[in-house]
Amino acid sequence: MDLTSIPRRKYTYGATPIEYLKNLSKLLNGPDIFIKRDDHLGLAGGGNKTRKLEFLVADALKNNADTLITCGAVQSNHCRLTLSAAKKEQLDCHLVLEERVPNSYNPKANGNNFLYNLLNAASKTVVPGGSDMVREMEKLAKKVEAEGKKPYIIPMGGSNEIGAIGYVACAEEINSQLRESSIDIDYIITPTGSAGTHAGLLTGMAESSHNIPIVGISVNNEKSVQEENVYRLVEKTSDYLNIKNRIEKSSVKIFDDYIGPGYSLSTDGMIEAVKLLSQREGILLDPVYTGKTMAGLIDLIRQGYFKKGEKVLFMHTGGSPALFNYSSLFQ
């Protein structure tokens, strides 16, 4: 697929590596596990939002915006990376932060919150969990406009049809890496939250001859809600890109068994996964997304869903800066 006509900023040079996790594969005695190191993407601290922001910020600049407004949870990787892109492009950046866990906002917290302060957000507005985030951002945009600025709103997680193109491009990148290295991957496993990563990968894979099945591990929503969110975004992204090959809704495969008590709340499986990856492979995961997704992969291997002789590619979508806010869980 030719994406070259779509405005894009470039925040990473070259492809992120695909590595074989030899020690973990041996320990679990199941499929061969590979990892796509999107934690090595550009901007402050890396992670999946960098790919989405290449297209979103290019669209903001095309629209002559001088200010970005976005939203996320109180420890949002997306907010950190949007701020980082804004600084690189010399744009203002305002954040609306949702306290999804009551009283979870602490202005002195470490992790991404510390980085919001270091990167110097123009403002942080904290709202209660369940707030209408679109309305909150629109309210802020009106205020910014009244000050003579031109705001551009980036949705939660950068997940609209423009942001998802980042992961359409990533699917192409993966396919070309696999062709070059002659590795046949049977499944890709990814965290799925605001849905852009999962939807972009599905859209991009449907356009390729590989068409590797994607398994999403939900970090927030129950299965039926998340399947609908991902499918709707695949449709919107395909429309935007004029793609004729449409996926069936049944190819949106999601497990919601690894959320535990709720978004960002700890589970035993997540703690085991974060420790295993750091101590067996020297790789840092995060407690909210990749830790729970790795917990899902480990459990699905133990249950026999992924089998010996198969090859699985785990999407490391980043997030490790958040670890520093959760250190007490790992003592």
Ligand SMILES: Cc1ncc(COP(=O)(O)O)c(C=O)c1O
């Ligand atoms: C580190 C990390 N991984 C995965 C995700 C989920 O990706 P998406 O929101 O595209 O579903 C996020 C979202 O914030 C994230 O920060």
